[in-house]
Amino acid sequence: MQSPRISRRTFLKMAGLGTFSLLFSGSIRKVLGVPKPKRYRLGEIGGKDLQLTREVRGVCGYCSVGCGIIFYRAGDKVIHLEGDPDNPLNEGKLCSKGEASLELFGQHNPRRLRTPLIRVNPKPPAEELKKVKTQDELRAILDKYKPIWRPATWDEAFRYIAERMREILDEVGWDPRKEDGYYHLGKKFPLWIEAGAKLTNEEAYIIKKIATMLGSYNIDHDARRCHSTTVAGLAGTVGFGAQTQSFIDTQFISTYLIFGGNPAENHPVSMRHTLKGKERGTLKLVVVDPRYNRTASQADVFAFFRPGSDLAFLLYILHYAFWERNPPVDQLDTFKEFVTRFNVDLEEIKEFKEITKDYTAEEVSRITGIPVDKLRKIAELYVENSGVTTNFKRFGSIQWAMGQTQHHVGTQITRLSTLVQLTLGNMGFPGGGLNPYRGHSNVQGTTDMCILSHILPGYIKQPSNPLQIRVYQDWKNQGFPDAWHWEIPDWAGSSFGPNERGKVNSTKVLWSWWFQNWRRFELTWGIFVGTDPESDPKNGTVISDFPFGKGYTENTWWQGVLFDDVLKAAIIMAENIAVSDGDAITTYIALASLKLLVVVDLWEAETATFADVLLPGAFQYEKYGSITNSNRWVQWQDRVVPPAGDAKPDLWIMLKLWDYFKSYGIVRLPSQIYGKREEKVSIKNPNTGEMVELYERKIEPFMDYATGRFADPDYAYADPELIYKEIDLAVDLYNGMYDWVDGKILAKRRKPLLRTESDIDGILDREFLMYKDWAWTWPKNVRILYDLWTLSKTLGRTFQFTFTPGEYSVGDTLNGKTVSITGETGEIRDAKSGKWRPAFIPGHNFVVGKMYKRLWSGMTDLLTGAVTAKDLLWYGKVVGKFVIFSGESHTVTTYEDLGIKCPLCESFYYDEDVINVGKANYKKPYFKGTKDYKGKKIKYVGFYDWKKVRDKFSEEFRSLAKSLGIREAVKSMKEKYGEWYAYPNPSNSGEILAWDMRYPIHYEPVESPDFELATKYPAMAWRRAENYRFLEPPKGFEHLKDTVTMIPEDMSPPEGAEVVVVTTNRMTEHFHTGQLTRNVPLLAELVPEPFAEIPKPLADKLGIKPGDIVEVGNKRNVIYVRAMVTHRVPKLSVNGKEVYVINLPWHWGWAGAHSTYAVVNTITDVYMDVVTTMQETKAFLAYVRKAPIEKYDYRAKEENLPGIRP
Amino acid sequence: MGEMAIAFNVDNCIFCRACQVACHVWNNTRPQVTEFSPTLTNPPDLLPNVWMVMEAKEVVEGDEFHWLFLKRQCMHCSEAPCAKACPVNAIEIHPEGAVVIREDKCTGCRFCIEACPYDVPKYDESSEKVYKCTFCIDRIQNGLEPACVAACPTDALVFGDYDELVNRYRSQGFEVYGDSVNDYVGRTHYIYVTRKFKGKLTDPKYFGERLKKDPRKASVQVGTNVVEPVGWGLIGLTLLAAAGHFIYWRAKRIEEKSESEGEKGGE
């Protein structure tokens, strides 16, 4: 392998070289006659003695770009850091946050928590908090109940927690169900766990494992609030919910549409790569945003648009492509070719095309506030530089973050972005795809590990009923087959979807993938999911150590506390929801209502105000572990120094909690209660039905990571490398990140080199700077998702690979064949040869990672079996038995006999058949079938049917809204027709038609600035029960009803105020709830105080001067911040009306340095996405006016500022 | 290493302010406790502990709107009027172009402040010394790029051979500020380049408040640091009278200072 650029040396090595060269550089300036200027030691000016330091490599712990950092340590002090010049993601560069990281270490930061704390005074009472209507009232209560802590030992703190948990469990009578099987209901567990996206992959995996083994799905994390709608929108349409490109790859884009993101501020180093394309003149940057932000300062084309009109804007791009362009894109051969490659049904496209017809430039301009000319200019630029219009030579790409996701129709918006890309042929190429930039350093990883209430690690379905367990047991008995070899038993009926014998369909593909993963969890967790006896799946007793169902989400959990009385305790790690929850006062009420709240954090943050126990955690730099950046690169962090004082890494805390929970009888696994101690692993002879026993597996829940391999006691007890290996085996998505042949953690791979052309994916690596030997990427080290065509279409060539006969563990379609590879394949260690082989052949297609073929289908257990999880994980011991059937007889053989060199490598392979089965979901109905309502049938229908009643629906809604107000109009129609977005079928009086949401259409935000738009494109929120509770709240929470202000007319603003559309945002200098930046003096210097960005004309109208205090309020709360008067937020013309937009950065709260009670999220809302419960914090209504300075309560509490100079 | 330059490419800056933080981190200067800034620029001016500041400015001209970003710090003038003004030769001019105040030699007389036409050096009350950007002399002498350059994610900051950089930018169609400013400062070793804002670098509505067309200060030269007296002696003489009182006060301070130091030394 060869490098195209010099592998850069690290800091000190370079320093050495420099010194050498300087000796020979003669001074030629006019300094003769004066003493020679001083020669300085490296670091002399800052008083840093760098010659004595040790380098520790890590990854920036702020945003998700994944910039490499080299830390310089002298003894146990971290004295300096520099960007890692070898890391291709940042090439030595960092943004202000990365640079300021040094101040996070306890040694530099007196605010870091150093010891466990137990509260000794009462918490703020819920009843008092319910009355809060202003910032002043909030401050009064929180000041009164300011926590008083007493220091405690860890043992004391853990006992305190476990005792109370035990009491709570006894109170609710926590035991598995036994009626139709032994299992827990995952939504009933009284403990709510939130574990944030700052955790490592190993920690995220362990916390979800712990929750699941406690019987709970009441676990979720910040991903719910940031990109849950992206994951749902993308995964539901093309297979995976992640960035398809990489940051580096953005330089190859032709038109980069920044729509809903702000990378220059929130992912600054990513711009390094994007601007390379601009510099070369091959990339046009188009920014469409409610703010002229720092990204906009780099734009070739910029347009202001109204927050919440996202769907309309994207629909216009397609309107242009389908209806204005000549010829329309669907007439192009390239289009047909492209949609065929995604197996899309042309009928579906027709229906969708019909939808886009109404979204003309004029209509969309009325909705968005973007002038018609500009709209057209953007659409033209985008469409004419797309795959289908350039024969796959140039591509458009869409970047977004919270701008698209945080809406009650966020899933529809991200899905629409996906449909735009599918329609225009911009998907699956370097330079073309989808770029949802994630927020936290490891939020991609914590999402992949699924600290989520609805899926198991790796996006695996959680079971919902005993039948699924029966079918699963039957699947095991069939020999753990892939979809091609699996038959759904007849007795399963139709609940598994179409049961087509001998045929592969999407049901089989998905369920066999899920089952495969369930099996991985069974083996690595030492649990049991199946029937007793195993041989009778149909009638045996169902035992499932996986709980059933889905839990509360981070946006619905408060309803679990306040309305449903299910959640009574909470553990919140590495999150600060008191600042980040939408409609945060409701969060305070819920937090205050808990019997036990444990907070694990770096600081005494806002959420700790409501805590009973506050435990000191560690930051990423103080941990060992892997982290996955936004473009799915899994990189390794080494511990730079341990956290100060008695603080501990979260992994240690979790595992200790587990130990205490176990000894307090809190862990109640159904298999143990039933007494299932062993699993008989048998495979059925397909010809005779005879069960052939392979081996017996002991059921011993496995949570023992105390390998003692690390010298450091925290990690001697909690070995992160062992967990890393476990993840490789347990989570199919991450399988391949451990190299079982060479025993290597591939996340630690740091080769800044490109491959040669003869290597796997070598051509692509060289052409598109993929750096495939830097770290590891899921799936199977694929860097560009869905890349099936780049070699053949874009580069006009192919790559040949020969599967030498018999050498590889692949099936007939590949064995002995020479295959032509047309895209990116990724790579796998082959079980038989131990060599690397291409994984996805002929390239990576959508959903392909989920579909697999298995050479050993019907022959052996997954991972060739494990007697105990500990054997498997600690010692790599496998059972290694295979059964080979021939007619009525069978032989049992071993992996040694079969010449298998890597028993822990699976025999999965992915060939052309796999590509042909997968299908992109152009159409995706979110509601299906029919239901009865008051003697009528509600039928969920597609666009053609819905169109028949659509206008009548909105006409009736408008006329009711005029007389009753919008809120009552919604209730009245929902009551009348039994569903929201439903209307009687004019040609069948017994039927009500309800829109099934199969394609995105425009919906106004719940709080819209215009009555006409709000009734023509009504918000969809009321489809979801949790949202409807705002219209009809339970007893004791009537106040919530009044917080719903759907149009400016509902607002009743005070004198001198103007009702405006509000959007929220993050800034370069701060991070999320501000704890990681307000407490960092270097960053606080840059932006110390909370403020609102107010358009200049509005400021003039209201008499607001720069720096004045403004009151921003609505019926949820009223807050006071500084005014930043600017031209960078607009006055728009929306539906002929003047609409002002203001922006609120939301990084402030009352705890830590630079504090205020003006928590922006106390005025945002929590109307939830219909699919994922994402809150609508990017577009809502408030009023703004000038306020007296006394109202402003900001405090700068700086102490012990570091630095040796003045 | 010959004569070097740091180029700030106005067109590429995204105002991430990594440079400002990196400057603090490398030099270990105390972060400033600031207040709300209506423009985001913070702190609003250079300080003894803040040697560079990123400035942001909104410009509206007709239908056009621009958000300008400008890096502000010592310009490292070839004629270094500050150095010439320093009576104790505490400001050294390095062959790389760096103009560096020797902390150990600075007496806090503040002549340099008077001489600097870009308002750069800042006096610190507590240490009674003057501070400013060092061109990261302790990095470049040891073969590293300056800290701000090393941090800058978009390559808006580039460090390189002076002539090579100037020529490269010019040949790529950039307008360059710095390579020949005027007789007072000579050329600056921080250069500013743009393609997007041609003709506007020295326009006060845009960058001109900082990138002065004719930077000049009515000031004095009492130091002996620079041996290239052509013209300078004269200017020094004419200004002497005007600044008479001022100089007297400073000179006195220097004496007091050295006396007290002497005392210390005698302990």
Ligand code: SF4
């Ligand atoms: S915050 Fe993001 S862009 Fe900035 S240094 Fe860290 S990872 Fe890189």
Ligand code: SF4
């Ligand atoms: S900018 Fe001012 S301080 Fe810097 S070298 Fe020039 S005169 Fe001296």
Ligand code: SF4
């Ligand atoms: S680091 Fe570079 S991009 Fe960031 S503010 Fe400084 S000059 Fe601008």
